[in-house]
Amino acid sequence: MRRYGKNPDEDDVRVRPNRKGNRPRTNIRPKHEDASEGFVVTVDRGRITCLLDDRIVVAMKARELGRKSVVVGDRVALVGDLSGDKDTLARIVRVEKRASVLRRTADDDDPYERVIVANADQLAIVTALADPEPRPRLIDRCLVAAYDAGLEPLLILTKSDLAGPEKLLETYSTFGLSHVVTNRDELENGDAAKQVRERLEGRVTVFVGHSGVGKTTLVNSLVAKGRRRATGRVNAVTGRGRHTTTSARAIPLPGDEDTSPAGDAGGGWVIDTPGIRSFGLNHIDPSRVIHAFPDLEPGTEDCPRACSHDEPDCALDDWVAAGHAEPARLYSLRRLLAARERREGD
Structure with a gap:
């Protein structure tokens, strides 16, 4: 132990540095007013690829975002x-x-929701007419999700050469x-791709x-050759396809490479x-869901x-009986509401 004399001065005393730092803590975060706006095109294992003006920038979340998720389609502020x-x-x-x-x-028993994409305005539900067989229950569930998100649904039927x-x-x-109804031959000669592209512009x-x-095959027929993705084949025994697309990715349509990150101009x-094999x-x-049925909504x-709009006291039955809407429309609404309560495989 170090000892000092009877009259130690300040040079004799060792001052320990403050290991926690001398800067006072604050809850005020920088506003980053000079940050640049980017558009998230894909997210892979913590690395987020963004389109910034005419170039691709790889980024990661800043610590101040905490657990807030970043998904494809997000508009984000970038620094660094x-x-x-x-x-x-x-x-x-x-x-x-x-x-x-x-x-x-x-799944329907999973309480944790997952954000698939942000800032989209249309949901294209791609369904084969054969190989594999169409699954109307899955289509119904996608429709419910589209209506809930405020997206306009588009049904694309592939493999019309088989059924x-x-x-x-x-x-x-x-x-x-x-x-839109498509088949492989029409995709190869461009006729089907043109019809689909008109709905996406x-x-x-x-x-x-x-x-x-055939979802990825369809996407590949729409985008530039250098942006195409790997495709797979359907298993002849199980009738199921193999996952070849492992992460969501935003791809500009031809002629749209130089448009704004919001995708609100050019090709889209x-x-x-x-x-997917299920849609919880x-x-x-x-x-x-009723918002997607403007002819029925006033009757509620x-x-x-x-x-629940499917019980004895529901006013929609009287609304339809009075001739304000077609009975088939009420049946369609109740079918979608039932899809939420019924498992896709039932």
Whole structure:
């Protein structure tokens, strides 16, 4: 132990440095008013690829974002190294307010919702007419998710060379859905791709579908050759497709490479997502589905509180009986509401 004399001075006393630092703590975070706006095109294992003006920038979340998720389609504020050079990394310091959010749960028993994409305005539901067989229950569930998110649904039927579309289209005739029917030959010669592209122009469209329905093949026919993704084949024994798309990715349509990150000009954007085998709806509020039926919504004013719209006291029965809407429309609404309560495989 070091000892000092009878009259030690300040030079004899060792002052220990403050290991916690001398800067006082504060809850005030920088506003990053000079941050640049980017558009998230893909997210992979913590690395977030963004389009910033005419270049691609790889970024990570800043610590101040906490657990806030960043998903494909988000508009984000970027700081740091924005050069886009190899091995550089920017920081995302802010996620701008989302205009729309498409969500799902892993299963109906899963209480945790997952955001698939943000800021889309159209949901393209891709379904094969054969190989694999169409799954109307899955289509119904995708429709519920689209209506809940405020997205306009588009039904795209593939492989019409193997089976006709008439039966399936009749099932959805009362929904007033926009639809396109395609087959591989038409995709190769460009006719089908042209029809689909007309429905996508100037919009941000999310593509969802069961594995093996030809979703990625369709996307590849729409985008530039250098942006195409790997495709797979359907298992002849199980009738199921193999997941070849492992993460969601936003891809600009030809002629749209130099447009704004919002995708609100030029050719538009397609967001290809991994093939799904289920679409959980545990997070959906049934009261929001009625908004997709403007001819029925006024009739709910006399419904009892918390009406499920499928019970004896529901006012929609009288509304339809009075001739304000077609009975088939009420059946369609109740079919979608039932889809939320019924498992897709039932």
